[in-house]
Amino acid sequence: MNDAGTKDQERPEHGRGGTYTVKGQEFVRDSRYITTRITRDGADGYPVEPGRYRLIAARACPWANRAIIVRRLLGLEDAISLGLPGPTHDERSWTFDLDPGGKDPVLGIERLQEAYFRREPGYPRGITVPAIVDTRDGAVVTNDFAQITLDLSTEWTAFHRDGAPRLVPDDPDERAEMDSVMRRVYTEVNNGVYRCGFAGSQEAYDAAYARLWTALDWLEERLATRRYLMGDRITEADVRLFTTLVRFDAVYHGHFKCNRNKLSEMPVLWAYARDLFQTPGFGDTVDFVQIKQHYYVVHTDINPTQIVPQGPDLSGWLTEHGRDELGGKPWGDGGTPPPPVRDDERVAPGHNPLYPAEA
Ligand SMILES: N[C@@H](CCC(=O)N[C@@H](CS)C(=O)NCC(=O)O)C(=O)O
Numbered sequence: 001m002n003d004a005g006t007k008d009q010e011r012p013e014h015g016r017g018g019t020y021t022v023k024g025q026e027f028v029r030d031s032r033y034i035t036t037r038i039t040r041d042g043a044d045g046y047p048v049e050p051g052r053y054r055l056i057a058a059r060a061c062p063w064a065n066r067a068i069i070v071r072r073l074l075g076l077e078d079a080i081s082l083g084l085p086g087p088t089h090d091e092r093s094w095t096f097d098l099d100p101g102g103k104d105p106v107l108g109i110e111r112l113q114e115a116y117f118r119r120e121p122g123y124p125r126g127i128t129v130p131a132i133v134d135t136r137d138g139a140v141v142t143n144d145f146a147q148i149t150l151d152l153s154t155e156w157t158a159f160h161r162d163g164a165p166r167l168v169p170d171d172p173d174e175r176a177e178m179d180s181v182m183r184r185v186y187t188e189v190n191n192g193v194y195r196c197g198f199a200g201s202q203e204a205y206d207a208a209y210a211r212l213w214t215a216l217d218w219l220e221e222r223l224a225t226r227r228y229l230m231g232d233r234i235t236e237a238d239v240r241l242f243t244t245l246v247r248f249d250a251v252y253h254g255h256f257k258c259n260r261n262k263l264s265e266m267p268v269l270w271a272y273a274r275d276l277f278q279t280p281g282f283g284d285t286v287d288f289v290q291i292k293q294h295y296y297v298v299h300t301d302i303n304p305t306q307i308v309p310q311g312p313d314l315s316g317w318l319t320e321h322g323r324d325e326l327g328g329k330p331w332g333d334g335g336t337p338p339p340p341v342r343d344d345e346r347v348a349p350g351h352n353p354l355y356p357a358e359a
Pocket of ligand 1: 029030060061062063064126127128129130145
């Protein structure tokens, strides 16, 4: 038994942290994280300090994509730098194979594992993204993906851009409702697609499939009358749902067998997802090429040939969505959209319909 009271033998040889199939079993995510927080009061030893921390967030990963979106919506690019490992990782770790010399230019490391080992030698769990690294000692501060984005909203306020949206409501009732929506979105949708994809038995898959579609039908209904999940403005809940929806037809429909229908066949959810995709800060962070490479190449247990499919056609993401008819103030009172993506953080041409391949 390990420190969380679970059996280490359930972890496969290849060391993947949370995502793999165990034959005969339901997929259960390993949700033990490094939960140190970066806060204004520095209670955990890590005070908010611009220029000190580096967010490591592969574009392929939905949990990391959340952090990239929130950082951009809030305008924290100057306060927290961004490191981007390539789309695939081997049995040991994510690597900085896209960077010159194969090393992260700030941390000087080839593998994210090195930053985890600086925090805890021999770190035994998954080397996951997103992770925030302290550039002073090169050690991971946190990989607690759910807390990371909430803290960007609530602890880093002094460094938000002018016009940044309030992604986490101040009103306690609204916050409680958002937390409840996010809980359901997490268990049934964000993690629900993985539960389908990594089901280790027919029964587990059947149950996972039913749960997922029950939740997607609920969302289709909820969003029919609300422009965003919490009403008339964008919140953290939308960021969390978006990162799963944007991957749906490209990977979850086929690779994870979430195939009752495509996202593009659910009129409300598809229009909602396109609305967000076309909103600055959302679609402009998405790299469909890396997303497909990641899932189809890394998950050899469910795609042993590692063949990456050509489709689907992504041009639909830019079609009119008509959601403006529902009204709403996407950025809230006094809020404004973020400025265009900085040059050094742009998704590669041809990897996203917003950035066509150069002729
Ligand atoms: N929510 C995730 C955290 C993020 C996560 O799973 N990221 C994946 C990529 S999408 C990852 O880093 N996987 C590497 C690994 O599991 O070793 C979890 O439950 O662990």
